[in-house]
Amino acid sequence: MANFKTHLGTAALTSSLAATALLSAGHVVPITALWLMLLGTIGGLLPDIDSDNSTSMATLFRLFGGLITFSVVGHIYQMVSMLELIIYGTFCYFTIRYNFKATLEKLTVHRGCCHSVAFIMLAGLFVVWLLHLLGYQEVTAWLSGLFIFSGGAVHLLLDEIYSVDLANRRLKMSFGSALKIFSPRNPFLSALQCLLIAALYVHSPPLEKTWQTLSHWSDFRFKPDWLNRKDVVGFFDSLLASTRDSIHHGQ
CATH class of the missing domain: 1.20.5 (Single alpha-helices involved in coiled-coils or other helix-helix interfaces)
Structure with a gap:
């Protein structure tokens, strides 16, 4: 399978190109484009969240802890004192960084339910639901979820590509374990993923405005007029x- 640097670099490159295209078309503002680049890069590491003690997992939980703590602080800073803000922020970060990480390590195995299309779809919809709950616009919420999903899809594709030995023209033992709809070895967790996907989609904002936005590319210019x-x-x-x-x- 592809290593950490390959996943990180490819996810960062593809998400940057996609966000730049949206920026050039006038669909997003620069700060949103930077946000989408970050989410796409995180999505590119997401399927390896079930790999105990991996570089991807450690990096992901640092990013998750920082992002969620920043979001919490951004929504409560006017309601609490500075000391309370420090306490709540610290508690939030270390809870995600260590407690949630330890729980996930016990519940998952590498290349199991987290290494599937169902998981990255669930992650994308969770981001859509969460951002909508926090008051972000529908288009921003759906684009954020889309970049998480796309980054994860790039990860799965890379692992499948690396499972093919082109030099010896053979398939490695890992072929087929990366790009799968769900994990057949974990039927209970896979069924739970599907139920959560359906529930999150029902409670997500409407797609019409986002679809209308992404359907218009008349202002997009790939190259200068000259x-x-x-x-x-x-x-x-x-x-x-x-x-x-x-x-x-x-x-």
């Missing part, structure tokens, strides 16, 4: 002509 075949050919023709004239006059 970069077209006619102008480029004309530029090189004029450059060659001036070079020939210079050589002719030099002689």
